[in-house]
Amino acid sequence: MVRRIVVALGGNAILTDDPTAKAQEQALVTTAEKLIPLIRNNDVEMVVTHGNGPQVGNLLLQQLAADSAKNPAMPLDTAVAMTQGQIGFWMGQAFTRALIKNDMERVPVISVVTRTVVDSKDPAFEKPTKPIGPFYDEAGVAEMQAQYPDWVFVEDSGRGYRRVVPSPKPTRIVEAAAIKPLISSSVLVTVSGGGGIPVVETSEGYEGVEAVIDKDFSAAKVAELVEADNLLILTAVDNVFVNFNKPDQKKLETVTMAEMQAYIDEEQFAAGSMLPKVQAAMEFVNRTGRPATITSLENLEDFLNNDSGTKIIP
Numbered sequence: 001m002v003r004r005i006v007v008a009l010g011g012n013a014i015l016t017d018d019p020t021a022k023a024q025e026q027a028l029v030t031t032a033e034k035l036i037p038l039i040r041n042n043d044v045e046m047v048v049t050h051g052n053g054p055q056v057g058n059l060l061l062q063q064l065a066a067d068s069a070k071n072p073a074m075p076l077d078t079a080v081a082m083t084q085g086q087i088g089f090w091m092g093q094a095f096t097r098a099l100i101k102n103d104m105e106r107v108p109v110i111s112v113v114t115r116t117v118v119d120s121k122d123p124a125f126e127k128p129t130k131p132i133g134p135f136y137d138e139a140g141v142a143e144m145q146a147q148y149p150d151w152v153f154v155e156d157s158g159r160g161y162r163r164v165v166p167s168p169k170p171t172r173i174v175e176a177a178a179i180k181p182l183i184s185s186s187v188l189v190t191v192s193g194g195g196g197i198p199v200v201e202t203s204e205g206y207e208g209v210e211a212v213i214d215k216d217f218s219a220a221k222v223a224e225l226v227e228a229d230n231l232l233i234l235t236a237v238d239n240v241f242v243n244f245n246k247p248d249q250k251k252l253e254t255v256t257m258a259e260m261q262a263y264i265d266e267e268q269f270a271a272g273s274m275l276p277k278v279q280a281a282m283e284f285v286n287r288t289g290r291p292a293t294i295t296s297l298e299n300l301e302d303f304l305n306n307d308s309g310t311k312i313i314p
């Protein structure tokens, strides 16, 4: 039986230490090759989605460096669209190359620019939480803050400071119905990159809003809307841990929703990194009754063969 899997790619799948286009494209070539085992036996319909936090923040900085009268900076919704196109292009290139290398060039590839509907009254608009762009040390933050007093910065999981922007929850993917036939015809689809372009519904259609949607929550929404059998969130760790980075850390394998909720209540997962992944995975399980797994790209073969990773079940 054919399984449909939505794969959400974490930051390390695209960006290493080098933010050049060449290095990011190369990282995606490696990523695409690692994903091929999922579809090699024609028993999985794979839908791919990815983040854009570093890229969209870098793009905004690049635009601010330009002459604002002649070449104005684009608003955040448009910048999200630009990075969705940018990474979607790289993703397409990488998949084409990986498919040729594996004698699978018959599989058609497409990256779709998609919009994600959010609620204009989402409280997230009042409280920015989504880190974008580069990391700064304390002196760097002070310099940026002097230049851009309205920007908000937070410390990001011990890795330095980053600018944060509003991150409302996805309620719907506008193009969901349009992409379903593509998936059913075995097209390798990249969709909802960067969480999707944030829009609110209006009487005339949709209007873009200044936000960056969390790609794990949008992946959960995509997985729900395309009736995926699994949501697979790929990040830098093979498993979610309790007591993470402590001598008594313990990896989680198959975990029920109730057990996971108890770990959340114990504050086992860092806000801004593992917590949203766990919450997004749980949202998919809660809405569909189907499992979600959090693991790494490196562990993909083991996930396929032995169902390894942290699997959340009802």
Ligand SMILES: Nc1ncnc2c1ncn2[C@@H]1O[C@H](COP(=O)(O)OP(=O)(O)O)[C@@H](O)[C@H]1O
Pocket: 009, 010, 011, 012, 051, 234, 235, 236, 237, 239, 240, 241, 242, 243, 244, 268, 269, 270, 272, 273, 274, 275
């Ligand atoms: N309890 C935990 N178990 C496993 N990893 C955790 C935990 N808490 C925080 N982390 C960190 O969260 C990271 C994943 O979040 P992040 O790097 O923001 O995701 P992304 O892969 O989407 O860029 C892991 O690489 C790990 O360092």
Ligand SMILES: NC(=O)OP(=O)(O)O
Pocket: 010, 011, 050, 051, 052, 053, 054, 131, 194, 195, 212, 213, 214, 215, 216
């Ligand atoms: N949009 C988003 O969640 O991007 P990152 O995963 O790169 O932070």
